[in-house]
Amino acid sequence: MIMSKPGYCTKCGKKAVYHRKYEGTYLCRGHFIQSIEDKVRKTMRKGKMIGHGETVAFAVSGGKDSTAALYMLHKILRKRRDVAMFAITIDEGIAGYRDDSLKIAKKLCKKLRIKHHVFSFSDELGRPLSDVVKGLKKSGKWEGTACTYCGLARRWLLNRKARELGAHKIVFGMNLDDEVQGIMMDYIRGDLMRLARMAGEPLVQSRLFVPRIKPFREIPEREIGLYALLNGLEIQENECPFIEGPRFKVRDFLNTLEAESPGTKFSVLNTFLRLAPGIREVVKKGGFELLRCQKCGEPSSQKICKTCELWRK
Numbered sequence: 001m002i003m004s005k006p007g008y009c010t011k012c013g014k015k016a017v018y019h020r021k022y023e024g025t026y027l028c029r030g031h032f033i034q035s036i037e038d039k040v041r042k043t044m045r046k047g048k049m050i051g052h053g054e055t056v057a058f059a060v061s062g063g064k065d066s067t068a069a070l071y072m073l074h075k076i077l078r079k080r081r082d083v084a085m086f087a088i089t090i091d092e093g094i095a096g097y098r099d100d101s102l103k104i105a106k107k108l109c110k111k112l113r114i115k116h117h118v119f120s121f122s123d124e125l126g127r128p129l130s131d132v133v134k135g136l137k138k139s140g141k142w143e144g145t146a147c148t149y150c151g152l153a154r155r156w157l158l159n160r161k162a163r164e165l166g167a168h169k170i171v172f173g174m175n176l177d178d179e180v181q182g183i184m185m186d187y188i189r190g191d192l193m194r195l196a197r198m199a200g201e202p203l204v205q206s207r208l209f210v211p212r213i214k215p216f217r218e219i220p221e222r223e224i225g226l227y228a229l230l231n232g233l234e235i236q237e238n239e240c241p242f243i244e245g246p247r248f249k250v251r252d253f254l255n256t257l258e259a260e261s262p263g264t265k266f267s268v269l270n271t272f273l274r275l276a277p278g279i280r281e282v283v284k285k286g287g288f289e290l291l292r293c294q295k296c297g298e299p300s301s302q303k304i305c306k307t308c309e310l311w312r313k
């Protein structure tokens, strides 16, 4: 047993690169990387995320989370000969933002020898996001709505393409901070339907839905950032220019609480995960029927799905 000394690795005594407050440990480069990968393996095992013989699609944007997810899961899964992998990048059509990240995603896929597919809103929905935002700006009520348009269309397109390409799972890079912010936002907006889906399982089992998995769910954002940095991963660091406001306030609020009492974010996530089965039941009891959209054929709770309603008018 090595005596722990501030600034030196709790496990080996080498100079530390990270102080994990919620655990009371200091970690050197090697032990930090190992601890993250062990934790992700555990999250994946616990959630039975990837089964035998499955094909896994990575949703890769070029940002730090999805880039690190592709890099790390490739490292973890490459020894499993029964698992096949490919990557999908959605080009939303945000001039000057998506171009760089597309290049980054392409480069990493080439390096890891993973097939990379790119699909754009322009080709699949008829117009780029920039166009939608222009229209919204004219109507004077665009704030916050760009993310709704974009998020819906991205989910719609990823699900459709991953399914067509034979994926059993889609990997998303959402980290602990993303998850906890999402949970709080859903509470604030009263969006039970979204909350019910957050835990990962779809409300209704259907082969039309490719289940989404989030192996980074229990890793704080700054630890993913450090993991990417320590592994020399190239990432797109600019934030999307259309990002909305309320989420920032929730993020700052959670960061303040976490600084005062380390472990707060884990507490929010774990409480939610315990409640999730109950929340799903409540939503189902409210009457949830799975239909197929009359316009695009994708699964929907309405005759016309939300994506078609917003994008194809």
Ligand SMILES: [Zn+2]
Pocket (backbone or CB within 6 Å): 009, 010, 011, 012, 013, 014, 027, 028, 029, 030, 031
């Ligand atoms: Zn160490």
Ligand SMILES: [Zn+2]
Pocket (backbone or CB within 6 Å): 293, 294, 295, 296, 297, 298, 304, 305, 306, 307, 308, 309
């Ligand atoms: Zn539709």
